[in-house]
Amino acid sequence: xxxxxxxxxxxxxxxxxxxxxxxxxxxxxxxxxxxxxxxxxxxxxxxxxxxxxxxxxxxxxxxxxxxxxxxxxxxxxxxxxxxxxxxxxxxxxxxxxxxxxxxxxxxxxxxxxxxxxxxxxxxxxxxxxxxxxxxxxxxxxxxxxxxxxxxxxxxxxxxxxxxxxxxxxxxxxxxxxxxxxxxxxxxxxxxxxxxxxxxxxxxxxxxxxxxxxxxxxxxxxxxxxxxxxxxxxxxxxxxxxxxxxxxxxxxxxxxxxxxxxxxxxxxxxxxxxxxxxxxxxxxxxxxxxxxxxxxxxxxxxxxxxxxxxxxxxxxxxxxxxxxxxxxxxxxxxxxxxxxxxxxxxxxxxxxxxxxxxxxxxxxxxxxxxxxxxxxxxxxxxxxxxxxxxxxxxxxxxxxxxx
Numbered sequence: 001x002x003x004x005x006x007x008x009x010x011x012x013x014x015x016x017x018x019x020x021x022x023x024x025x026x027x028x029x030x031x032x033x034x035x036x037x038x039x040x041x042x043x044x045x046x047x048x049x050x051x052x053x054x055x056x057x058x059x060x061x062x063x064x065x066x067x068x069x070x071x072x073x074x075x076x077x078x079x080x081x082x083x084x085x086x087x088x089x090x091x092x093x094x095x096x097x098x099x100x101x102x103x104x105x106x107x108x109x110x111x112x113x114x115x116x117x118x119x120x121x122x123x124x125x126x127x128x129x130x131x132x133x134x135x136x137x138x139x140x141x142x143x144x145x146x147x148x149x150x151x152x153x154x155x156x157x158x159x160x161x162x163x164x165x166x167x168x169x170x171x172x173x174x175x176x177x178x179x180x181x182x183x184x185x186x187x188x189x190x191x192x193x194x195x196x197x198x199x200x201x202x203x204x205x206x207x208x209x210x211x212x213x214x215x216x217x218x219x220x221x222x223x224x225x226x227x228x229x230x231x232x233x234x235x236x237x238x239x240x241x242x243x244x245x246x247x248x249x250x251x252x253x254x255x256x257x258x259x260x261x262x263x264x265x266x267x268x269x270x271x272x273x274x275x276x277x278x279x280x281x282x283x284x285x286x287x288x289x290x291x292x293x294x295x296x297x298x299x300x301x302x303x304x305x306x307x308x309x310x311x312x313x314x315x316x317x318x319x320x321x322x323x324x325x326x327x328x329x330x331x332x333x334x335x336x337x338x339x340x341x342x343x344x345x346x347x348x349x350x351x352x353x354x355x356x357x358x359x360x361x362x363x364x365x366x367x368x369x370x371x372x373x374x375x376x377x378x379x380x381x382x383x384x385x386x387x388x389x390x391x392x393x394x395x396x397x398x399x400x401x402x
Contacts (some may be wrong), residue, residue, distance in 0.1 A: 003027035003043055007036035009111075017108065034112025061099050061126050063162075067155045069099075074148035083144075084110045102126055115139060130275060130296045137282045147282060154278050158271065161361055165267055168365045169260070172372045179380055186387060188223060191216040198394045205394055212390040248300040255301060255328070263364045268302050269333065270357040277350035286346075287313055301328060319346075 003024065007015045015036055024041060031038050069090065076086045084107055091103030102123050109119035117136035120127040131151060138147025195213045198205060205213070219226065240246035254264045272293055279289035290313060294306035305326050312322040320338035323329040333353060340349030 003041050005031050005036075005041040006039045007031055008039065009036050017104075033114075034108050036112070061096060061102070063155060063159045065094075065096060065099060066126070066131075067152055067159055069094075070148050070152035070155060074145045074152060077145035077148065083116055099126075116144070128296050130279070130292045133279065133284060133288060133292050134282060137279070137284050141283055150278055150282060154274060157274065157358065161267065161270060161358055164365050165263060165361060168368050168372075171369075172376060175376050175380070179383065183383065183387070184219070187212075187216040187219050191391070192220055194391055194395075204397075206390070208386060209390040209394050212387065244300075251300040254299070259364075259368065263361065263368065264299075265328065266357050266361045266364060268297060268299050269330070270354055270361055271297055272302065272306070273333070273350045273354035273357060277347050277354055280350065281347035286319060290319070305329065 004018050005016065005027070009015055024043070027041055028038050031041070072090055073086055076089070077083075081089075087103050087107040087110060091100050091107060094100050094103065105122070106116075106119040109122065110116065115136075117132050117139055120135055121129075121132045134147050134151050135144070138144040191212060195216060198209070199213075241250055255261045257264075275293040275296065276286075276289050279292065280286060284292075287310065290306055290310045294303050294310065297303050297306065305323070305328060309319065309322040313319055318338070318341055320334050320341055323337065324331070324334035336349050336353060337346065340346035
């Protein structure tokens with residue numbers, strides 16, 4: 001809920017603005033935490049008109065915007081610009097309304113005496129725990145510009161590799177959906193008209209034609225039921241995916257799919273190694289690095305592995321020995337991590353591993369794209385050939401009878 005306030009700061013300068021809070025007491029507390037004395041505060045009336053309604057999801061903040069934002073912050077810190085001015089400036093320049101709102105909120109918190117990491121942590125949907133911990137490390141070591149540059153480079157790497165993997169899967173998905181869409185139109189609109197002619201002619205139909213005609217009759221007769229079942233199945237899967245058990249089942253399915261599962265394995269290993277390397281090299285403890293990585297790995301299977309590893313590391317066991325017990329963690333990862341722990345070069349080892357797995361993902365994606373195109377041609381060609389043969393062969397036989 002939004003509240004519009006009027007206040008004066010510690011220098012008796014009038015201030016006006018908008019804060020988001022669950023109730024008026026929380027809104028007052030938020031304004032006071034920024035070092036202001038509240039004079040008046042009122043809830044902002046929500047616009048009921050559809051034309052005037054500001055749809056939040058239409059202004060969502062993309063990973064690409066966060067990458068650009070991090071590079072801009074790092075550059076401005078190197079230019080010795082104050083943190084408050086940086087966030088005010090970038091908030092005024094952005095075209096994304098949601099991002100502008102977040103930046104202005106952070107600037108207000110900074111003006112109220114909050115640290116940057118604490119101000120960022122108030123927006124977990126935009127800045128992950130990994131991001132906040134990296135900024136906190138930069139504050140403690142006095143190298144914020146390096147922290148933001150590390151973040152920009154890290155996010156850029158993750159954005160590139162995830163985009164490449166996603167784009168590789170979009171193409172076959174689009175082709176498959178289009179294929180089934182065209183086949184459905186043929187079976188429900190074209191085949192019924194042709195089948196009436198063929199059946200009324202009395203010509204003996206081949207087995208594959210009878211199968212196609214039977215499938216067409218079934219779809220025409222039960223199209224409503226089919227659509228209801230598909231919608232119900234989609235709703236069930238979506239609701240199941242929102243539960244803890246559903247998320248884990250879907251994550252397990254991702255990892256068990258032929259070839260694509262191997263791609264997902266390498267993608268998550270890249271993220272784990274890159275996260276750990278970036279955080280440990282920035283001076284963050286291994287315990288914190290594992291804890292944060294478990295939160296941002298985005299896969300329940302690997303998250304549970306990292307959570308068990310965290311407990312064992314807290315108990316005094318080495319990171320390498322802890323991950324060696326899990327088949328999802330390759331033996332080479334555990335062996336190289338052990339060498340890194342023994343030689344004190346774990347961040348460098350993890351960086352090398354992240355580069356290695358990133359290249360593996362890129363190679364797997366390139367190979368997948370190379371295999372998908374001929375496979376799609378064969379499948380689509382076979383489907384079209386069967387459909388055409390089921391229609392043309394009986395017509396040819398019918399014309400030959402005369």
